[in-house]
Amino acid sequence: VGGGQPGADAERVVTVTPPPAAEADGPTVDPRLLVYLVVGFGALVASVVVGRYELVATAVPFMGLAAVGLSGRRPPQVEAEVRLVSERVLEGDDVEGEVVVSWDGEAELDLVLVSMRGVVPLDPMPAPGWSLPAGEGPAVLPFRVRARVWGRHDLGQLWLRSRRPGGMFTWERQVATGPDLRVLPAPLRLNRLLHPAEPRTVAGAHLSRLRGSGTDFADLRPYQPGDRLRDLSWATSARTGEPWVTVHHPERTGTVLLLLDAFFAKDEASTEGLARAARAAWAVASAHLRVQDQVGLLAVGRTAAWLPPRGGRRARWMLLDELLAVGAAAEDWRRRRWRTRSVVPADALVVGITSLRSPGFPQDLLHHRRSGRTTVALVIDNGDLLPTPRDAADAAAQRIWQLDLQMRRYDLERSGIPTAVVRGEGGVGAAVSLVRKATARRAATGGGTRQVTGTATRNQARVS
Amino acid sequence: MSDLGQLPEPTVWPTARRGVAALTVAVASATALAAALAGDAIWQMFLGPAFVLCTVVTLNSPRLVWLPVLAGVGLSWSLLEGREGTEALVMVPVIAGVVVTAELLAIVDRLEMIVPRDPVPDIARAVFVTATAAALGLVTLLAGSVDGPGGFAAVALGAAACIVLAVLLLMENNVSR
Numbered sequence: 031v032g033g034g035q036p037g038a039d040a041e042r043v044v045t046v047t048p049p050p051a052a053e054a055d056g057p058t059v060d061p062r063l064l065v066y067l068v069v070g071f072g073a074l075v076a077s078v079v080v081g082r083y084e085l086v087a088t089a090v091p092f093m094g095l096a097a098v099g100l101s102g103r104r105p106p107q108v109e110a111e112v113r114l115v116s117e118r119v120l121e122g123d124d125v126e127g128e129v130v131v132s133w134d135g136e137a138e139l140d141l142v143l144v145s146m147r148g149v150v151p152l153d154p155m156p157a158p159g160w161s162l163p164a165g166e167g168p169a170v171l172p173f174r175v176r177a178r179v180w181g182r183h184d185l186g187q188l189w190l191r192s193r194r195p196g197g198m199f200t201w202e203r204q205v206a207t208g209p210d211l212r213v214l215p216a217p218l219r220l221n222r223l224l225h226p227a228e229p230r231t232v233a234g235a236h237l238s239r240l241r242g243s244g245t246d247f248a249d250l251r252p253y254q255p256g257d258r259l260r261d262l263s264w265a266t267s268a269r270t271g272e273p274w275v276t277v278h279h280p281e282r283t284g285t286v287l288l289l290l291d292a293f294f295a296k297d298e299a300s301t302e303g304l305a306r307a308a309r310a311a312w313a314v315a316s317a318h319l320r321v322q323d324q325v326g327l328l329a330v331g332r333t334a335a336w337l338p339p340r341g342g343r344r345a346r347w348m349l350l351d352e353l354l355a356v357g358a359a360a361e362d363w364r365r366r367r368w369r370t371r372s373v374v375p376a377d378a379l380v381v382g383i384t385s386l387r388s389p390g391f392p393q394d395l396l397h398h399r400r401s402g403r404t405t406v407a408l409v410i411d412n413g414d415l416l417p418t419p420r421d422a423a424d425a426a427a428q429r430i431w432q433l434d435l436q437m438r439r440y441d442l443e444r445s446g447i448p449t450a451v452v453r454g455e456g457g458v459g460a461a462v463s464l465v466r467k468a469t470a471r472r473a474a475t476g477g478g479t480r481q482v483t484g485t486a487t488r489n490q491a492r493v494s
Numbered sequence: 495m496s497d498l499g500q501l502p503e504p505t506v507w508p509t510a511r512r513g514v515a516a517l518t519v520a521v522a523s524a525t526a527l528a529a530a531l532a533g534d535a536i537w538q539m540f541l542g543p544a545f546v547l548c549t550v551v552t553l554n555s556p557r558l559v560w561l562p563v564l565a566g567v568g569l570s571w572s573l574l575e576g577r578e579g580t581e582a583l584v585m586v587p588v589i590a591g592v593v594v595t596a597e598l599l600a601i602v603d604r605l606e607m608i609v610p611r612d613p614v615p616d617i618a619r620a621v622f623v624t625a626t627a628a629a630l631g632l633v634t635l636l637a638g639s640v641d642g643p644g645g646f647a648a649v650a651l652g653a654a655a656c657i658v659l660a661v662l663l664l665m666e667n668n669v670s671r
Contacts, residue, residue: 091593161609
C-alpha cells in the first residue's frame with residue numbers, strides 16, 4: 031500500500047453475484063389509463079343516450095390508447111450485476127466499474143445506483159444512473175467513482191424502473207447490490223520509529239538495554255578471554271597499553287499497540303478527522319512492521335476493533351482490515367462493532383492516536399500508563415475542519431473548545447504521557463520525532479515529564 | 495412517479511423537462527385557440543383557457559392528468575353544438591390536441607429524475623400515438639356520416655370492438671396479477 035499506485039491491481043475483475051431479485055411489487059399504473067377508459071366508455075354511453083354517433087369518434091381514440099397502454103402489462107424480466115475493476119484502492123483514487131443489464135423483449139429502463147458510501151460519483155454525474163430508451167438488451171453501462179474516504183464500503187443498491195414501450199404500467203425494484211470496495215488510507219511515509227520499552231529477544235531494529243552483538247556502540251571494557259578479536263578497540267588499547275574491547279547493543283524487535291480513538295459523529299468533519307487518525311495509525315504500523323516489530327490495534331469509541339500484536343505480512347493485512355472496519359463503521363453506523371475483551375502485553379509500547387474529542391479516551395491512555403506500559407499520544411489536529419465561525423460568540427466557543435483540548439493534552443503530559451500534535455498530512459513523522467525525543471529524555475532523567483509539560487505549556491500559551 | 499430507490503429529485507427542473515413542459519403548454523394553447531376559432535358561442539371562448547389552466551396545474555401534479563383530459567373532451571364536445579355529420583370533423587384537431595397534451599404531460603412526469611433522459615423518442619412516440627388516435631376518430635366520423643345502415647353498422651362495429659378489446663385486456667390484466 032505504501033508505494034501503491036492508483037489502480038495498481040486494476041487487472042483484477044471483481045464480480046459480484048447479484049442477490050435473488052427482490053420480489054417485485056405490483057406495478058404502478060399510469061393515471062392516464064383510468065381517465066382514457068372513463069372517457070372512452072363514457073363517450074360510448076353518451077352516444078347511445080343522446081343518440082349522436084359523433085361522440086363515438088371521441089370514444090374510439092381513447093379506447094385505442096387505453097388498449098395500447100394495457101398491452102404493456104407484462105413486466106420485463108431484468109437481470110443486472112455491478113462490477114468493479116478493482117476492489118482495493120487508495121483514498122482519492124478513481125474506480126471504474128460497469129453495470130451489466132439484460133432483459134427480455136423491448137423495454138424502457140431507468141437504472142440508478144443509490145446509497146453508495148465512501149465514494150462520490152464522477153461519471154455519470156450527478157448520480158450514477160442511466161435512462162435507456164426503448165430497445166432490447168443486453169447493455170453495459172460504465173461508471174466511474176472516486177474513493178472519498180477510507181473504509182470498507184458497499185456500493186449501495188442498483189434500482190430499476192422498467193416499462194414496456196407505450197405501456198402504462200411501471201415496475202420498480204432493486205435488482206442488484208453493489209460490491210464491497212476497500213478504500214485504503216492514503217500512504218504516509220514515516221522513517222522514524224518509536225522505541226518500545228522492553229524489546230523482545232528477537233532480532234530487530236530497536237536497541238536493547240542489554241549488551242551483546244550488534245552495531246551500535248554501548249561501552250568499552252578490558253579484554254576478557256573469549257572476546258572476539260574483531261571487537262578490539264585498537265585506539266583505546268594503544269592509549270592504555272592494555273587490550274580493550276568495544277561492547278555493542280544488540281538490535282531487538284518490540285511490541286507496539288496502536289490505541290485508536292474511534293470517537294466519531296455523523297458529520298463529514300468527524301469522518302475526515304477519523305480518516306486522519308487512521309492514516310497516522312497506518313503510517314506508524316507500516317514503519318514498525320517493516321522492521322519486524324509486532325503491532326496490534328485496539329480501537330475504542332463508537333466502534334471497536336481489537337487485533338493482538340503480531341508481526342509479518344499477514345499482520346499487515348489483518349491490521350488494515352481492522353482499520354477498514356473502523357472506517358466503514360464511521361461511514362455506515364449499522365456496521366458498528368461492540369468492544370471485545372482485549373489483553374494488552376505488559377511490555378507493549380502503547381501509541382494513542384486521538385483527536386482528544388472523546389473525554390473517555392485519555393482515561394484509557396492513563397490506564398495503560400498506570401499499568402506500567404510506555405505510553406505516548408499522537409494528537410491529531412482537526413482545527414482546520416471546524417466550520418468558519420458565524421459570529422463572535424461562535425468564535426469564542428471554538429476557542430474555548432480548543433483550549434479544552436489543550437487542557438486534556440496537558441493533563442496527559444502531566445501524567446507522564448508524552449504527546450505531540452500531528453498537523454497536516456506530513457506531520458506524523460515530525461510528531462513521532464517529538465514523542466521519541468520526549469520518551470528518551472524521560473528515560474534519561476527517570477521521569478522527564480517536566481520537559482514535555484513545558485512544551486505543552488508553551489503550546490497552551492500560544493493558543494491563548 | 496415514485497422516487498427510484500429514494501433517489502433525490504432534482505432541485506431545479508432539467509432543461510429537457512422545461513422544454514417539454516413549454517411544448518405542452520404551447521400545444522394546449524394551440525388546441526384552445528383552434529377550439530375558440532371553431533366555436534360559435536361566446537361561452538365556448540372560456541373553455542379553452544380553462545383547458546390550458548388545467549394543463550399548467552397538472553405540470554406539477556401528474557396525478558391530476560384527468561383534469562386536462564376531461565376539460566379537453568368537454569371542449570371538443572362543445573363544438574358539436576349545432577353541427578352534424580361531416581361538420582363535426584372540426585372536433586378531430588381538438589381531440590388530437592387533447593391526446594398529445596396528455597401524452598406530453600406523461601413525458602414531463604417521466605423527466606422528473608436526477609438522471610438525464612433524452613425525451614426525443616418519447617415525443618416521437620406521442621406524435622405517432624396522436625396521429626393514430628386522430629386517424630381513428632376521423633375514420634369513425636367519416637364512416638358514421640355515410641347514409642344508411644352501412645354507416646351505422648360501421649360505427650356500431652367499431653364501438654363494440656373497442657369495448658370487447660378493452661374488457662378482454664382488463665380481464666386478462668386482472669388474471670395476470
